[in-house]
Amino acid sequence: MLNKVTIRDVAEFAQVSQSTVSNYFHKPRKLSDATRERIRQAVDALGFVPNDAARMLRTGVSPVIGYVAFELASATTPEVATAIERRVSAEDMYLLMANDTGSRQRERDYLQLFEQQRVSGIIIAPVGDVEAELARLRRRGIASVLSARRAVSPAQASVSTDHVTGSRLAVEHLIGLGRRKIGFIASSLDLRQVADRQRGALSVIEAVPDATLEIISVPERTVEAGIACAEHLARRSPADRPDALFCVNDLLAIGIIQSFVAGRRIRIPEDIAVIGYDDIEFAQSTIVPLSTVRTPHAELGTAAADLLFDEIAELRGPEGADGERTAPHIEFAPELVVRASTVGA
Amino acid sequence: MLNKVTIRDVAEFAQVSQSTVSNYFHKPRKLSDATRERIRQAVDALGFVPNDAARMLRTGVSPVIGYVAFELASATTPEVATAIERRVSAEDMYLLMANDTGSRQRERDYLQLFEQQRVSGIIIAPVGDVEAELARLRRRGIASVLSARRAVSPAQASVSTDHVTGSRLAVEHLIGLGRRKIGFIASSLDLRQVADRQRGALSVIEAVPDATLEIISVPERTVEAGIACAEHLARRSPADRPDALFCVNDLLAIGIIQSFVAGRRIRIPEDIAVIGYDDIEFAQSTIVPLSTVRTPHAELGTAAADLLFDEIAELRGPEGADGERTAPHIEFAPELVVRASTVGA
DNA sequence: CAACGCTAGTAAATCGTATTACCAACCGCC
DNA sequence: GGCGGTTGGTAATACGATTTACTAGCGTTG
Numbered sequence: 001m002l003n004k005v006t007i008r009d010v011a012e013f014a015q016v017s018q019s020t021v022s023n024y025f026h027k028p029r030k031l032s033d034a035t036r037e038r039i040r041q042a043v044d045a046l047g048f049v050p051n052d053a054a055r056m057l058r059t060g061v062s063p064v065i066g067y068v069a070f071e072l073a074s075a076t077t078p079e080v081a082t083a084i085e086r087r088v089s090a091e092d093m094y095l096l097m098a099n100d101t102g103s104r105q106r107e108r109d110y111l112q113l114f115e116q117q118r119v120s121g122i123i124i125a126p127v128g129d130v131e132a133e134l135a136r137l138r139r140r141g142i143a144s145v146l147s148a149r150r151a152v153s154p155a156q157a158s159v160s161t162d163h164v165t166g167s168r169l170a171v172e173h174l175i176g177l178g179r180r181k182i183g184f185i186a187s188s189l190d191l192r193q194v195a196d197r198q199r200g201a202l203s204v205i206e207a208v209p210d211a212t213l214e215i216i217s218v219p220e221r222t223v224e225a226g227i228a229c230a231e232h233l234a235r236r237s238p239a240d241r242p243d244a245l246f247c248v249n250d251l252l253a254i255g256i257i258q259s260f261v262a263g264r265r266i267r268i269p270e271d272i273a274v275i276g277y278d279d280i281e282f283a284q285s286t287i288v289p290l291s292t293v294r295t296p297h298a299e300l301g302t303a304a305a306d307l308l309f310d311e312i313a314e315l316r317g318p319e320g321a322d323g324e325r326t327a328p329h330i331e332f333a334p335e336l337v338v339r340a341s342t343v344g345a
Numbered sequence: 346m347l348n349k350v351t352i353r354d355v356a357e358f359a360q361v362s363q364s365t366v367s368n369y370f371h372k373p374r375k376l377s378d379a380t381r382e383r384i385r386q387a388v389d390a391l392g393f394v395p396n397d398a399a400r401m402l403r404t405g406v407s408p409v410i411g412y413v414a415f416e417l418a419s420a421t422t423p424e425v426a427t428a429i430e431r432r433v434s435a436e437d438m439y440l441l442m443a444n445d446t447g448s449r450q451r452e453r454d455y456l457q458l459f460e461q462q463r464v465s466g467i468i469i470a471p472v473g474d475v476e477a478e479l480a481r482l483r484r485r486g487i488a489s490v491l492s493a494r495r496a497v498s499p500a501q502a503s504v505s506t507d508h509v510t511g512s513r514l515a516v517e518h519l520i521g522l523g524r525r526k527i528g529f530i531a532s533s534l535d536l537r538q539v540a541d542r543q544r545g546a547l548s549v550i551e552a553v554p555d556a557t558l559e560i561i562s563v564p565e566r567t568v569e570a571g572i573a574c575a576e577h578l579a580r581r582s583p584a585d586r587p588d589a590l591f592c593v594n595d596l597l598a599i600g601i602i603q604s605f606v607a608g609r610r611i612r613i614p615e616d617i618a619v620i621g622y623d624d625i626e627f628a629q630s631t632i633v634p635l636s637t638v639r640t641p642h643a644e645l646g647t648a649a650a651d652l653l654f655d656e657i658a659e660l661r662g663p664e665g666a667d668g669e670r671t672a673p674h675i676e677f678a679p680e681l682v683v684r685a686s687t688v689g690a
Numbered sequence: 691c692a693a694c695g696c697t698a699g700t701a702a703a704t705c706g707t708a709t710t711a712c713c714a715a716c717c718g719c720c
Numbered sequence: 721g722g723c724g725g726t727t728g729g730t731a732a733t734a735c736g737a738t739t740t741a742c743t744a745g746c747g748t749t750g
Contacts, residue, residue: 003484006736017700022738032698047481052461054736056398057705064458078444085444089451094458096441099423099430106434113409113439116397136392139348223630258632261607282627285568287603351706362730367708377728399706402735693749700743710733717726 005046014042025050056118065308066114067097068107068124077125080147083301084123091309093120104128115142121308123147131156143311145304149192150329157307157327161295163193166334167200167246170275170293173336174244175204177343179273180211183242185229185252187221194248197277201246214242221248226255233272234263243272244342250276250283250292257288257341273342289339296332303330350391359387370395401463410653411459412442413452413469422470425492428646429468436654438465449473460487466653468492476501488656490649494537495674502652502672506640508538511679512545512591515620515638516558518681519589520549522688524618525556528587530574530597532566539593542622546591559587566593571600578617579608588617589687595621595628595637602633602686618687634684641677648675 011018016035023030024039031039042048056062065088069077081097088095096119098110107128114122121143124130131153134144144157151158174182184201186194198215205213216233218225226247233241233256247253253276260266260274268274268288276283279294307328314325356363361380368375369384376384387393401407410433414422426442433440441464443455452473459467466488469475476498479489483500491503519527529546531539543560550558561578563570571592578586578601592598598621605611605619613619613633621628624639652673659670 003486004736005485007738008736018737019701019739020699023699026738030698035698047485049457049460049485051402051463051736052458053398053401053463054705055461055738057396057402057707057736058738060705081444082446085446094443094455096443098439098441099426101427101430110439112394113397115394116400118396118398140350140392140394141348223627227630255630258630262632282568285572285600285603287607287632349706352708353706363707364709364731365729368729371708375728380728396706399735400708402706402737403708405735691750694747695749696747697745698743699745701741703740704738705736708734711731713728713730715727715729717724719723720721 005048007048007050009046010039010042010048013046014038060118062117062119063092064094064096064117064119065305066110066117066119066122067095068100068110068114068122068126069097070100070102070107070125070127079297080125080301080304083298084305087302087305087309100125100127102127108133111137115140118142121145121312123304123308125149138315141315143308143315145308145311147300147304150331151327154326157311157329159300159304159307159330159332161300161332161334163196163334164200164203166277166293166295167197168204169334169336170246170277171201171204173291173338173342174246174273174275175208175211177244177269177273179244180208181214181242181244182211183214183216183233183245184248185216185218185226185245185256186248187218187225197248218252221252223251223255223258226252227259228255230256230259230263234260234265238271241266241272245272245274247274247276250278250280250290252276253290253292253341254282254286257286257290261287269340269342269344275342279337283337284339286341288341291339291342292337294335294337296335300332303332350393352393352395354391355384355387355393358391359383405463407462407464408437409439409441409462409464410650411455411462411464411467412440413445413455413459413467413471414442415445415447415452415470415472424642425470425646425649428643429650432647432650432654445470445472447472453478456482460485463487466490466657468649468653470494483660486660488653488660490653490656492645492649495676496672499671502656502674504645504649504652504675504677506645506677506679508541508679509545509548511622511638511640512542513549514679514681515591515622516546516549518636518683518687519591519618519620520553520556522589522614522618524589525553526559526587526589527556528559528561528578528590529593530561530563530571530590530601531593532563532570542593563597566597568596568600568603571597572604573600575601575604575608579605579610583616586611586617590617590619592619592621595623595625595635597621598635598637598686599627599631602631602635606632614685614687614689620687624682628682629684631686633686636684636687637682639680639682641680645677648677 007021008018011021021039085095100107107126111133115137123145125147137144146156146158148160150160205211218229253274256274257268260268266272276290276292279292283290283292352366353363356366366384430440445452456478460482468490470492479501482489491501493505495505496503546558550556563574598619601619602613605613611617621635621637624637628635628637
């Protein structure tokens with residue numbers, strides 16, 4: 001803390017007034033070449049870096065966008081984050097991320113930190129319900145976009161992907177291949193996403209007379225759970241097995257594929273076709289490359305950032321809160337990715 | 346921006362002075378129950394949230410730690426980040442992360458942002474060389490810890506893992522199993538880590554008279570590259586093949602395992618034992634669970650945070666910079682994880 | 691030459707909080 | 721009843737930048 005150097009130190013060093021140094025940064029053309037050069041040297045010599053707190057306090061404008069993401073660990077988050085970062089960077093702003101470890105308390109803590117910092121905007125993929133909080137922030141002039149979930153309030157901007165459509169794509173694909181005994185492998189339905197995917201699957205099955213959907217429940221959505229589930233299925237008599245499996249995520253599907261391939265009794269996709277969901281990086285690298293449903297992570301991130309900047313502009317533009325306007329919600333259609341686990345090599 | 350509410354608004358609402366409201370937050374015991382209650386209500390009613398910029402400006406103390414990580418996408422980063430976050434949170438501070446997309450420019454940008462924000466400390470796993478920058482920051486009172494790399498300057502605290510030892514562990518394990526024709530699968534040596542791992546492997550081989558190390562070069566460190574490499578090896582005559590493979594990372598090893606298992610000609614580990622490096626989440630979930638070398642990510646993160654807090658205390662404690670003290674470097678010993686890919690089921 | 695408009699620069703106010711120094715009132719106590 | 725101590729509170733200042741309003745000097749111009 002010894003070496004604080006302020007704009008005043010620079011001014012003194014360069015033999016000018018403090019405001020002139022400020023002008024040097026913001027309206028450099030107002031200065032004569034001589035003083036500009038003197039100040040440049042002073043800044044260099046002293047290693048001056050402006051104090052953001054002071055700047056913010058005065059201007060009320062922050063160059064940072066906050067991003068609160070549940071489970072940075074989650075396989076899909078980095079892709080979204082990178083897309084957002086790219087967009088934010090293009091706007092000459094900065095993206096600061098907070099790792100939401102799943103605790104609702106910590107989630108709020110970070111939301112509050114960002115509020116205290118008066119960031120320009122917040123993108124959040126929350127675990128808890130934060131819409132009320134976000135509404136409050138908006139009234140305070142902080143824009144926000146909810147990610148990965150459709151906002152309940154019409155005033156809350158949000159982006160998400162349409163899991164119902166996604167799972168329809170998957171199951172239609174299986175049906176199109178002539179499969180009729182579909183197994184849906186999923187865990188607890190309390191996750192909205194899982195419920196949505198099941199709904200989509202069902203809606204397809206119901207429209208096909210001779211098709212059936214068997215719901216196979218697993219305790220977790222991990223590779224291990226997939227392996228365990230596959231071993232279970234392998235013990236059934238062949239006539240009793242599904243001829244296609246729709247797994248609620250890629251991890252499960254990968255476990256199943258590995259187990260079947262190793263067991264050598266069930267061929268993929270001849271005996272059983274397998275399709276997953278998410279298109280994680282590993283999906284194309286499994287021993288039988290995995291068909292899956294891809295949600296456009298990068299596009300989602302970019303869209304979230306776009307919406308955010310729109311709202312920021314809006315909040316700054318007219319006379320503040322122009323009543324409860326209706327905020328956009330953008331829903332992305334997932335995309336079917338066909339690989340060998342459904343159509344052979 | 347319409348609804349700014351400051352400490353003064355609260356004061357007015359509660360019919361007290363501005364300083365009393367400040368006291369309410371920092372020395373609540375100084376207030377009578379009555380006023381405390383009035384202020385509480387005022388804060389509630391107005392939804393007051395203190396302005397961090399003003400607070401910082403006044404106190405010069407920030408509650409945030411900055412973390413600049415190269416490739417949040419990297420499989421190992423989240424684990425480190427989570428460990429750091431836990432430690433930071435225990436200190437009642439906040440961790441804000443910046444995603445370094447690999448551009449040295451952006452890396453510096455974020456470093457500068459953190460400097461402008463006068464954060465309390467910075468942990469950085471950089472792509473470029475930033476020690477000079479960090480030294481400057483330290484002179485300004487901002488602590489820092491370099492992660493995943495040993496600092497060159499003795500004044501720079503850092504943490505890393507010992508890749509030489511790690512690969513020694515791996516190769517010694519293979520030797521201990523009676524293998525002698527070891528293949529080392531790696532990509533370009535320009536990455537320090539890769540070079541270190543090769544060095545470690547070599548040092549073991551040289552000490553065992555009849556052991557040989559064949560260096561097998563691959564273009565990338567991905568699952569696909571592993572599969573391609575495995576196909577190559579499968580075409581060799583059995584006598585010509587290594588009897589053990591040490592892969593420079595788990596992805597390569599996973600590709601190789603998948604390919605061998607699918608090809609059914611080469612048994613793991615009977616014909617060829619395979620060991621990887623990193624212990625990524627998938628390592629235990631492959632069809633033949635992968636032996637590997639685990640670097641203690643969580644411990645690394647915790648240690649980094651510990652060092653940082655030490656330095657913060659030091660910077661704040663005595664009369665500022667007490668000359669160039671020697672900063673600690675902590676090196677973690679990796680740990681051998683033995684699974685079926687080397688010792689059978 | 692008076693009036694005007696530029697140019698290059700400065701002084702001072704301001705942002706919202708924490709803190710220091712100060713004060714009034716009350717209490718107890720010899 | 722005077723004195724020290726506590727309790728509960730306030731006024732004023734400082735933090736480091738931005739910004740507004742102002743000015744001195746100077747060339748132009750009708």
